[in-house]
Amino acid sequence: MSDVVLSTRDGAVRILTLNRPEALNALNRETTHALRTEVETAGRDPEVGAIVLTGAGRAFCAGADLKDVNARALAGDNDLGADLRTNYTPMIRAIRACPKPMIAALNGTAAGAGLSLALACDLRLAAAGAQLIVVFVRVGLVPDAGSLFFLTRMLGLSKATELAITGDPVSADEALRLGLVVAVVPPEQLMPAAMERARHLAAGPRQTYALIKRGMDRALHLDLEQTLELESQLQALAAETPDAQEAIRAFLEKRKPIFKR
16 A cells, blocks of 8 residues: 555445645645555545545645646656656546546645546535636646636636636635535535445445446537447346346335445
């Protein structure tokens, strides 16, 4: 287990905690690699039904560790594109490819690549007072780690562009209004609220979740006819799963489904 990403399990929920509080959980090579590894491991674990990602201390994640970036630049390593391809892109891909629902519990600021990290998750809950910041422009950089993808699709071109070129912070309440988070709760209620949602999801049809996530990602790039065909393909797969068969039986028998693990 890495010290920079703590991993614990509560029942069927895996909790991953970014653990560099002195650096506001800023991301470096060690952190991105550790998080990718933990997400992939949890995704393969049959005992895990949902994942909660949060941060230690007062921030969720302040983005890339600029001290680390500067130190590498002084040593002659100036290729941020290569850094993204090697470290950040695999991490974001791992989150999107994870078959388990992932919930980001934003205990504080999510900025830059830290915001990208949160947006890559399936659901986001925020503590009151947390801020979401597309901070890249403040240091003369372009949104990365998936932010260009997620923001334009979640917010539309106009609002995404506004946030990207101004770097203005978005409050938790505004993020709720925009649909970037699903709930805003007092700080002391954040993890209980996130765990409640995670436990509910973990008790549900896990095979169905994996197919839904696959469909949602693919549908972003398809036209109507292609999406209709995708739905047909995924529905054929879903209907063959024990989850769907149990859910249909339970509906007909007017009882709650019991999903086997």
